[in-house]
Amino acid sequence: xxxxPLLASVAALAMAVPLxxxxxxxxxxxxxxxxxxxxxxxxxxxxxxxxxTGDHGSDIASVVSGNLRRSGFFEPLNPASFIExxxxxxNAPNFPQWTQIGAQAVLYGSVTPRADNRVDVGFRLYxxxxxxxxxxxxxxxxxxxxxxxxxxxxxxxxxxMTGEAGFFDSRVIFVSEEGTQxxxxxxxxxADQDGFNPVYxxxxxxxxxxxxxxxxxxxxITYVALGKDYSRIYLYNLTTGRRESxxxxxxxxxxxxxxxxxxxxxxxxxxxxxxxxxxxxLRSRQLSRLTSDxxxxxxxxxxxxxxxxxxxxxxxxxxxxxxMRADGSGQRPISRGGGxxxxxxxxxxxxxxxxxxxxxxxxxxxxxxxDGSGERILSSSxxxxxxxWAPNGRYVMFARQTxxxxxxxxxxxxxxxxxxxAGYNGRGTDPAWSPLLDKPPVNLGFGQGADSCPA
Numbered sequence: 001x002x003x004x005p006l007l008a009s010v011a012a013l014a015m016a017v018p019l020x021x022x023x024x025x026x027x028x029x030x031x032x033x034x035x036x037x038x039x040x041x042x043x044x045x046x047x048x049x050x051x052x053t054g055d056h057g058s059d060i061a062s063v064v065s066g067n068l069r070r071s072g073f074f075e076p077l078n079p080a081s082f083i084e085x086x087x088x089x090x091n092a093p094n095f096p097q098w099t100q101i102g103a104q105a106v107l108y109g110s111v112t113p114r115a116d117n118r119v120d121v122g123f124r125l126y127x128x129x130x131x132x133x134x135x136x137x138x139x140x141x142x143x144x145x146x147x148x149x150x151x152x153x154x155x156x157x158x159x160x161m162t163g164e165a166g167f168f169d170s171r172v173i174f175v176s177e178e179g180t181q182x183x184x185x186x187x188x189x190x191a192d193q194d195g196f197n198p199v200y201x202x203x204x205x206x207x208x209x210x211x212x213x214x215x216x217x218x219x220x221i222t223y224v225a226l227g228k229d230y231s232r233i234y235l236y237n238l239t240t241g242r243r244e245s246x247x248x249x250x251x252x253x254x255x256x257x258x259x260x261x262x263x264x265x266x267x268x269x270x271x272x273x274x275x276x277x278x279x280x281x282l283r284s285r286q287l288s289r290l291t292s293d294x295x296x297x298x299x300x301x302x303x304x305x306x307x308x309x310x311x312x313x314x315x316x317x318x319x320x321x322x323x324m325r326a327d328g329s330g331q332r333p334i335s336r337g338g339g340x341x342x343x344x345x346x347x348x349x350x351x352x353x354x355x356x357x358x359x360x361x362x363x364x365x366x367x368x369x370x371d372g373s374g375e376r377i378l379s380s381s382x383x384x385x386x387x388x389w390a391p392n393g394r395y396v397m398f399a400r401q402t403x404x405x406x407x408x409x410x411x412x413x414x415x416x417x418x419x420x421x422a423g424y425n426g427r428g429t430d431p432a433w434s435p436l437l438d439k440p441p442v443n444l445g446f447g448q449g450a451d452s453c454p455a
Contacts, residue, residue: 044075045161048103050087051079052123054111056146060121063150064107064157066194067168070411071158071395072418077103089122089136092451098128105134107157111146119143123153125160132453135160147196148437155440167390168193171434172397173211173221174409176200177427186429188223190238193390193433195423201236210255213434215348216262221432224253233267235282246280259302259326266290266300266309277311279326290328299343302326303370304350310334310370312342312355321355321372334372343386346370348435349393352414356385356398365398365412378416383407388432397422399429 049065051058068074083097087108098106109123118140125135137156139149148169155166176189176198185204188211191197202208207226214220219238224231231252235244251271258265266279275296279288291297295315302309310323316333319340324331335341339359346353350370357364357377364380365387384400394414401407409422409431422431 044073045104046075046077046102047105047107047157048077048082048098048101049079050082050106050108052109052111052121053088055113055119055143057109057111060109060111060146060150060153061107063147063194064154066423067151067154068157070194070420070423072413072420073158073162077101089124092131092133093126093128095126095128095131098126103128105161109153111143113143114140117142119146121146121149121153125157127453130453133451134453147192151192151194152438155436159440164394165392165436165440167392167395167433167436169437170391171437172409172422172424172431173213173434174399174424174428174431175208175211176424177407177429178204188236189428191424193423195425198424198426201238208430210430212257212432214258214262215260215435216258218435218437220258220262222256222258222265224256226252233265247285255299257301259306260304261306264302264306266302268298268300277309277328279309288328290324291331297322301344301346301353303346304348308370310344310346310353312344321353321368323370334370335368335375336372337375345387345389345396347389347393348391352393354387354389354396356387365396367396367414376416378414379410379412379419384410386430390433391435397431397433399431 047068049061051061065076069076081101083101084094087093089110093106106126106128107123109121112120114120120138120140122138124133126133135156139152141149151168154168158166170193171190172193173190175186178185186208187204188201188208190199190201209224211221211223221236222233224233233246233253233256249269251269254268256265256267263283264279264281266277268275268277274294275298276289276291277297277300279290293315295313297311297313300309300311307326308323309326310321312319313322319342320333321335321341321344322331322333339357341355341357343356344353352367353370354367357366362380363384364377365384366375366377368375381400382403384398387396387398389396395411397409397411399407400410406427407429409424409428411422412419
């Protein structure tokens with residue numbers, strides 16, 4: 001795939017952004033993440049990310065560099081190669097000194113304290129070859145939220161240079177694992193998308209499965225908890241910490257997922273040896289059964305517009321993907337290849353469905369069009385499962401296990417060329433990506449500055 005052409009330029013803007021705060025565990029101190037760019041087609045853009053001036057300025061630049069590198073579209077240059085120093089927001093870079101080291105873009109900024117104990121984080125992005133400004137922007141927040149600001153800066157840069165929405169200002173919820181196979185503890189865990197600031201939401205006294213975000217309310221999640229004599233679906237509010245059960249069901253519950261409007265949850269119930277898909281209206285708590293086939297029907301996922309549900313079923317003898325209308329009518333198979341298909345997840349863009357496929361002693365993460373055509377395998381390994389989409393629909397996160405090794409979180413882009421282990425260092429399964437924590441800026445003021453790049 002190719003990067004989209006650079007967009008029109010951006011003038012200097014200031015924006016006070018209400019950044020979310022929460023009690024957090026110590027930051028995850030990880031090793032550098034290696035990103036594989038396979039097949040030699042995609043050449044990352046070389047960007048110079050200059051350490052920002054002011055409190056936490058170098059930290060902000062480091063987080064931005066890490067984010068951009070993991071995307072696979074950017075190659076941050078080694079700061080030791082920089083010739084020009086002392087850049088300030090009042091001045092443009094010395095362009096020849098950046099083209100000399102091969103920088104195709106130059107990012108720099110500053111952290112300035114305010115009288116109200118907040119800080120202004122301003123930054124500029126220049127094209128040194130065309131000698132013009134691509135972005136000039138400012139965020140305002142508390143100094144403790146410097147890492148969140150770095151993610152928002154990364155989103156602006158990503159959007160400006162690729163033409164697509166970013167995904168860095170988001171979080172991931174998953175099931176973390178500790179202990180041995182005979183004495184394993186798993187806990188519901190949430191972290192920034194780069195693996196930092198992990199927080200345990202459960203204590204390890206239940207088996208946790210299938211956590212998922214509400215796309216309409218990013219502070220609402222659902223998950224399954226298994227105890228000694230129960231299986232329950234919970235709603236959990238990340239802001240208040242309130243946990244609410246959907247009720248007791250006659251049978252074991254599996255794989256809950258919100259509709260995009262947040263008003264319904266689809267899930268499966270194992271009852272009398274049969275597994276079927278149900279939907280609950282969260283406002284009325286009315287439960288509707290959507291499938292009644294003798295096979296195993298599970299892992300339902302709503303289309304973004306809420307009109308359809310994809311699920312997997314073995315009613316034909318092997319696990320395949322099926323689509324039905326949201327009321328259960330019109331059930332039809334869509335997967336067409338050999339092997340077994342499980343864990344479907346509808347893309348937030350609506351045009352693709354991700355899945356896990358097994359066969360020939362290997363597991364794969366793939367995508368297909370919503371009608372089942374255009375199947376593509378993005379990643380294959382000894383074992384991997386449970387794909388879930390980034391909020392921009394460009395990346396998929398999944399769990400991968402090496403032979404005899406631990407299960408870790410991994411990501412792959414839609415080209416299948418950018419594969420990397422996710423930032424969280426510990427063992428984990430069942431990842432789910434949140435929506436962006438804030439909506440991206442509506443108007444970046446393209447083309448309004450005196451030194452803006454021409455369209």
